[in-house]
Amino acid sequence: MNFLLFILFILFVIVIGIIPFFLLYGLSDFVRVMLYYFFGYRKKVVVENLTKSFPDKSTKEITKLTRKFYKNLSDVLIEGIKAFSMNKKQVRNRHKVMNAEIADKYLDKGQSIIALPSHYTNWEWGTMSGGLFFKNKNIALYKPLNNKWVDRFVRWSRSKYGTELASIYKTIETFEKNKDHNSIFILAADQSPSKSNRAVWVDFLGRETAFLYGPEKYAKKYDLPVLFVDIQRVKRGYYELTFSVITDHPGDMPYGEITRLYAQKLEEVILNKPENWLWSHRRWKLKKEDSK
Numbered sequence: 001m002n003f004l005l006f007i008l009f010i011l012f013v014i015v016i017g018i019i020p021f022f023l024l025y026g027l028s029d030f031v032r033v034m035l036y037y038f039f040g041y042r043k044k045v046v047v048e049n050l051t052k053s054f055p056d057k058s059t060k061e062i063t064k065l066t067r068k069f070y071k072n073l074s075d076v077l078i079e080g081i082k083a084f085s086m087n088k089k090q091v092r093n094r095h096k097v098m099n100a101e102i103a104d105k106y107l108d109k110g111q112s113i114i115a116l117p118s119h120y121t122n123w124e125w126g127t128m129s130g131g132l133f134f135k136n137k138n139i140a141l142y143k144p145l146n147n148k149w150v151d152r153f154v155r156w157s158r159s160k161y162g163t164e165l166a167s168i169y170k171t172i173e174t175f176e177k178n179k180d181h182n183s184i185f186i187l188a189a190d191q192s193p194s195k196s197n198r199a200v201w202v203d204f205l206g207r208e209t210a211f212l213y214g215p216e217k218y219a220k221k222y223d224l225p226v227l228f229v230d231i232q233r234v235k236r237g238y239y240e241l242t243f244s245v246i247t248d249h250p251g252d253m254p255y256g257e258i259t260r261l262y263a264q265k266l267e268e269v270i271l272n273k274p275e276n277w278l279w280s281h282r283r284w285k286l287k288k289e290d291s292k
Helices: 002-018 021-038 043-053 059-085 088-094 101-107 126-133 148-158 168-178 214-222 257-272
Strands: 095-097 113-116 137-142 163-167 183-186 199-204 207-212 226-235 238-247
Touching: 002 059, 002 148, 021 059, 043 059, 059 148, 088 095, 088 126, 088 238, 095 126, 101 113, 101 238, 113 214, 126 137, 126 163, 126 183, 137 168, 148 163, 163 168, 168 183, 168 214, 199 257, 207 257, 214 257, 226 257, 238 257
Parallel strands: 095 238, 113 183, 113 226, 137 163, 137 183
Antiparallel strands: 199 207, 226 238
16 A cells, blocks of 8 residues: 555655746645635644634634645645755755754864754755855755655655655664764754643743754753754746754753754744644644643
């Protein structure tokens, strides 16, 4: 069954690959209609997350934001599939790193860094653009897919332009192996932890929110500078990535401060254009009282 699903997946990749970009977003609009009106994909979760994060907004405003969210989600889904057939020129033109010198300041000295993007606009293309804009080793931590055939294909495709995908289940091994190899460790740090007692709790969008402790843990352990990665959509199919420094000296920061600063930067980005974040994620399923 897994192999059959893999074949269907490859056929879908081929079809999307054939469609030129100027027609691609017609398909994305169709997917948006299906997800929002026909399937109602996680609509209850999306509306609940938006309502609790923006209690001052009216029902009409929340509905408008919800519809915009599904447009963003559909674009990201279709662009994620399109990534398998994109060439270097397309990636460079459509997913630009605007201030690579911020990261190069450390890399040129032979120092590894941790880059923290989020699930905001198109994070998928970052596994390819990073390898094109930086000559240093790029390592993206990801959660392996259940279908081993699809997972192998994704790892091969996403790494074709220089970025290595490493399983989150081998995070310690990955850092130990590459910490001295002038590497960029890429971790999307806005996912919900699996356990509340292994989280860093932060006031985020008006609520106590559990954040992954890993980025802060490894930054401190290996004394690696931490950078925030802001990914903004310029127009459909075109994005700009901007780095900003969270800390140069993680060892000097009190526990939780790196995570708090990351959350603060992410919150500023979300408040500017809320529809572009991944609201379908069950971000607040953990409760702080459960961690005691």
